[in-house]
Amino acid sequence: MQLQLSTWQEVERYLEGSTGIVIPIGSAEQHGPNGLIGTDAICPEVIARSLGEAAGALIAPTISVGIAQHHLAFAGSMCLRPSTLIALMRDYVVSLSRHGFDRFYFLNGHGGNIATANAAFAEIHSDVSMLVREAPRPIRCRLANWWDGKGVKKLQAELYGDDEGQHATCSEVSVTQYAYPQAIKRVNFDGRAPEYSGIHDADDYRRRYPDGRIGSLPSLSTPEHGKRFHDAAVADLAENYRNFLEAV
Ligand SMILES: [Zn+2]
Numbered sequence: 001m002q003l004q005l006s007t008w009q010e011v012e013r014y015l016e017g018s019t020g021i022v023i024p025i026g027s028a029e030q031h032g033p034n035g036l037i038g039t040d041a042i043c044p045e046v047i048a049r050s051l052g053e054a055a056g057a058l059i060a061p062t063i064s065v066g067i068a069q070h071h072l073a074f075a076g077s078m079c080l081r082p083s084t085l086i087a088l089m090r091d092y093v094v095s096l097s098r099h100g101f102d103r104f105y106f107l108n109g110h111g112g113n114i115a116t117a118n119a120a121f122a123e124i125h126s127d128v129s130m131l132v133r134e135a136p137r138p139i140r141c142r143l144a145n146w147w148d149g150k151g152v153k154k155l156q157a158e159l160y161g162d163d164e165g166q167h168a169t170c171s172e173v174s175v176t177q178y179a180y181p182q183a184i185k186r187v188n189f190d191g192r193a194p195e196y197s198g199i200h201d202a203d204d205y206r207r208r209y210p211d212g213r214i215g216s217l218p219s220l221s222t223p224e225h226g227k228r229f230h231d232a233a234v235a236d237l238a239e240n241y242r243n244f245l246e247a248v
Pocket residue numbers: 031039040109110167168169172
């Protein structure tokens with residue numbers, strides 16, 4: 001069930017049975033020569049839609065731009081400052097909590113968002129602790145990375161081994177190919193990208209990783225793999241989401 005495709009009466013009925021909501025959060029940044037700029041938002045968004053069906057969860061509008069200053073030397077990449085993302089996440093939670101939502105499950109597609117998302121949770125808890133607003137039930141927030149479950153990890157190792165890499169990974173490119181087969185790019189690669197050697201500013205990133213990838217060989221990606229990753233992630237996350245709803 002998607003919030004954007006629901007009426008207010010449907011949301012009111014949903015709230016009678018559940019106070020949880022899934023919020024996909026990603027980034028708009030280069031993903032190498034065959035990876036889409038929207039990769040980090042597309043992956044959690046398509047996985048969230050299926051998770052919504054599997055776990056009976058409502059899915060909020062995706063936060064499609066995130067923390068990506070280090071990608072700005074590549075055309076098309078966009079970035080929020082950490083303070084902007086914190087404010088955005090806080091406003092998502094505060095506005096939804098007014099209706100009775102109190103379990104906020106941020107489904108993340110971008111490693112660069114993790115530190116800032118945790119800072120946003122600290123801001124949100126500060127609001128409650130400092131009595132800006134009294135909640136009937138304590139607000140709980142969780143950040144879940146779509147790739148962190150056992151099923152996805154196993155598949156990454158099985159299909160790609162070390163070629164999975166750290167950025168523009170084979171698995172995430174596969175998921176976008178499954179989601180948008182019409183946008184698949186055919187590109188010849190010379191080989192695996194440079195290994196991770198640190199991330200600093202945008203120009204430094206482009207010097208270290210000239211085509212944008214880190215340690216990956218996403219010519220191995222296929223839409224069929226993408227479906228397997230999608231299914232594995234939904235299974236991993238459905239269990240994690242149910243545990244989150246039950247947590248005190
Ligand atoms: Zn990514």
